[in-house]
Amino acid sequence: MIDYRLAAPRELNDLKAFLFRHGANPWNHLPVDGVDAEFQSVVAGDASALVACIEDQLVGLAIFYHPHALPEAYIAYSNGRPAIYIADVVVHQEVNGQGIGSALLLNILGRAPSLGAEMLVIDRHADNLASAGMMRKAGFQVLATFLDLDRRDSGNRSTTVLGLYLKP
Numbered sequence: 001m002i003d004y005r006l007a008a009p010r011e012l013n014d015l016k017a018f019l020f021r022h023g024a025n026p027w028n029h030l031p032v033d034g035v036d037a038e039f040q041s042v043v044a045g046d047a048s049a050l051v052a053c054i055e056d057q058l059v060g061l062a063i064f065y066h067p068h069a070l071p072e073a074y075i076a077y078s079n080g081r082p083a084i085y086i087a088d089v090v091v092h093q094e095v096n097g098q099g100i101g102s103a104l105l106l107n108i109l110g111r112a113p114s115l116g117a118e119m120l121v122i123d124r125h126a127d128n129l130a131s132a133g134m135m136r137k138a139g140f141q142v143l144a145t146f147l148d149l150d151r152r153d154s155g156n157r158s159t160t161v162l163g164l165y166l167k168p
Helices: 009-023 032-044 072-078 100-115 129-138
Strands: 002-006 047-054 057-065 083-091 119-125 141-147 158-165
Touching: 002 100, 009 032, 009 047, 009 057, 009 083, 032 047, 032 057, 047 100, 057 100, 072 083, 072 119, 072 158, 083 100, 100 119, 100 129, 119 129, 129 158
Parallel strands: 083 119
Antiparallel strands: 002 047, 047 057, 057 083, 119 158, 141 158
């Protein structure tokens, strides 16, 4: 059975190592300074780290920003609604394809109302088919795709932004 819970502050260094170990691939933009800032946002209470564990073994991680800290680049996609930005969803390589990523997204969706969110926003490399399937399975729909030369070094070098509106 998989346990989904918010991470404790003492776990953050291990979570950062997990992110770099299992999230590094040609589709993901993981600059060290950006990841450090992301984890500082968790420490400051502007974001949360959600973990998936099987018998205390970490198998998944999602980092999401709370509506009051929605990164400026995603405000245009929220249409003025309070929104959660999901910055990272990473699954241990040995359990990829078992629905853990989709379950992490759905868990964030379940937490969204208590954070005052009306929508979730996420992005991915436009060519990343595994992420596309996970996001589609969770109910996300494409909002925009654009050339993103600063963050994308492979494939078509484009980013796709997706959104999921919470039902009223």
